[in-house]
Amino acid sequence: MKKIYKSAASALDGLLFDGMLIAAGGFGLCGIPENLIEEISKTKIKDLTVASNNAGVDDFGLGQLLATRQIKKMISSYVGENAEFMRQYLAGELELEFTPQGTLAERMRAGGAGIPGFYTKTGVGTTVAEGKEHKVFNDQTYILELGMMADLSIVKAWKGDEQGNLVYRKTARNFNPNAATCGRICVAEVEEIVSIGTLDPDEIHTPGIFVNRIIKGDHEKRIENLTLSSSKEV
Amino acid sequence: MWNRNQMAEVAAKELKDGMYVNLGIGIPTLVSNFIPEGIDVTLQSENGMLGMGPFPTENQVDADLINAGKQTVTELPRTSYFNSADSFSMIRGGHIDMAILGAMEVSENGDLANWMIPGKLVKGMGGAMDLVAGVKRVVVIMDHSNKHGESKLLKDCTLPLTGKSVVDRVITNMGIFDVVAGGLKIVELAAGVSLDNVKVITEAKLID
Numbered sequence: 325m326k327k328i329y330k331s332a333a334s335a336l337d338g339l340l341f342d343g344m345l346i347a348a349g350g351f352g353l354c355g356i357p358e359n360l361i362e363e364i365s366k367t368k369i370k371d372l373t374v375a376s377n378n379a380g381v382d383d384f385g386l387g388q389l390l391a392t393r394q395i396k397k398m399i400s401s402y403v404g405e406n407a408e409f410m411r412q413y414l415a416g417e418l419e420l421e422f423t424p425q426g427t428l429a430e431r432m433r434a435g436g437a438g439i440p441g442f443y444t445k446t447g448v449g450t451t452v453a454e455g456k457e458h459k460v461f462n463d464q465t466y467i468l469e470l471g472m473m474a475d476l477s478i479v480k481a482w483k484g485d486e487q488g489n490l491v492y493r494k495t496a497r498n499f500n501p502n503a504a505t506c507g508r509i510c511v512a513e514v515e516e517i518v519s520i521g522t523l524d525p526d527e528i529h530t531p532g533i534f535v536n537r538i539i540k541g542d543h544e545k546r547i548e549n550l551t552l553s554s555s556k557e558v
Numbered sequence: 559m560w561n562r563n564q565m566a567e568v569a570a571k572e573l574k575d576g577m578y579v580n581l582g583i584g585i586p587t588l589v590s591n592f593i594p595e596g597i598d599v600t601l602q603s604e605n606g607m608l609g610m611g612p613f614p615t616e617n618q619v620d621a622d623l624i625n626a627g628k629q630t631v632t633e634l635p636r637t638s639y640f641n642s643a644d645s646f647s648m649i650r651g652g653h654i655d656m657a658i659l660g661a662m663e664v665s666e667n668g669d670l671a672n673w674m675i676p677g678k679l680v681k682g683m684g685g686a687m688d689l690v691a692g693v694k695r696v697v698v699i700m701d702h703s704n705k706h707g708e709s710k711l712l713k714d715c716t717l718p719l720t721g722k723s724v725v726d727r728v729i730t731n732m733g734i735f736d737v738v739a740g741g742l743k744i745v746e747l748a749a750g751v752s753l754d755n756v757k758v759i760t761e762a763k764l765i766d
Binding site: 351352353354355377400401402403404405409410413414420422424425426427428429430432433444445446447448449450451452482492493494495496497498499500501502529545546547548549550551552553554555 | 605
């Protein structure tokens with residue numbers, strides 16, 4: 325079993341096709357698989373549906389795939405930081421399925437856990453609930469949301485080993501463990517590949533069974549909203 | 559009338575010892591500056607952090623450590639990190655005691671609109687729909703009227719909803735209002751605001 329690949333290009337080789345669904349980890353620009361996204365932007369694949377909480381910024385993260393017009397549809401909860409996204413969407417060039425953040429996370433978790441649907445209170449009485457099955461449990465109304473099974477998931481972790489075991493760092497964990505489980509294939513990029521036995525088995529966040537391919541990336545780790553204790557305005 | 563900081567200070571009086579609280583972006587973030595002496599609260603940030611610390615000094619800045627507004631923050635000795643599904647298990651599962659959120663509109667029966675202006679503003683609901691559906695108590699902080707002087711407390715919201723009958727209390731620059739059967743009950747008015755002032759400007763039914 326060989327999970328470690330030399331480059332983003334080799335790790336994605338044979339996995340990409342037009343019209344596929346990709347689930348990506350990350351929150352804002354924090355913990356995004358920036359190397360894998362950049363590599364996809366160099367390929368010719370198109371008509372992608374991408375499930376990711378956010379859509380990056382104009383020139384970084386998923387914004388790169390919007391710039392190349394490779395994304396047909398986004399499944400996201402918040403896209404307010406991306407002017408090109410807003411332009412494409414308002415011009416009718418990009419489809420958007422707004423999904424509440426917790427529902428998106430649970431759709432990934434459920435899909436990865438073999439659960440095709442679940443009921444949630446989130447979104448009841450809003451546009452999110454339109455066209456969805458409603459069901460009452462204990463006098464409360466819930467809606468049916470579907471588990472997500474992606475063709476590919478791309479995630480970013482702090483450390484990984486050749487078994488694909490992953491450890492994330494601080495709030496860069498976010499959607500990554502959930503996205504990792506819901507892909508038919510999961511490719512992970514890490515800051516450091518460590519030898520087997522280095523990671524404490526008790527402290528592994530994503531067990532290697534969920535990860536098929538792993539690369540060491542170079543990470544810019546751009547900060548979206550630098551706020552200091554000395555900043556006047558929060 | 560209260561300014562932003564005074565609204566945050568008023569909201570901070572909602573905090574009780576031992577609470578787990580989620581603060582939204584904008585004025586709600588300011589609430590953490592006014593946590594009363596002797597009250598221990600733990601702040602949850604829905605991107606995956608419990609026990610959120612203050613903004614960092616220049617040396618403490620860490621790209622892997624941000625809050626739900628994507629601002630750099632710091633950790634505390636009590637801090638824990640978790641994935642997004644676990645984060646919303648806390649929120650949707652009713653484990654968070656209170657959320658303090660901003661809003662565009664609130665109706666007299668507690669409907670909340672704070673995520674979208676059709677055709678204009680495409681941002682998204684983020685975690686707001688989950689928060690209002692799952693958190694035990696929802697407090698809104700917002701200006702009483704918009705920049706055109708129109709009431710943001712309405713009979714019915716005109717914008718797409720974030721949640722239906724989800725708001726418990728609204729704190730505006732004019733006062734504190736509780737959502738009760740039949741309308742919004744005036745709990746307190748800001749210094750310099752008269753009952754007539756607030757009734758003239760408010761579209762929603764007020765109960766004094």
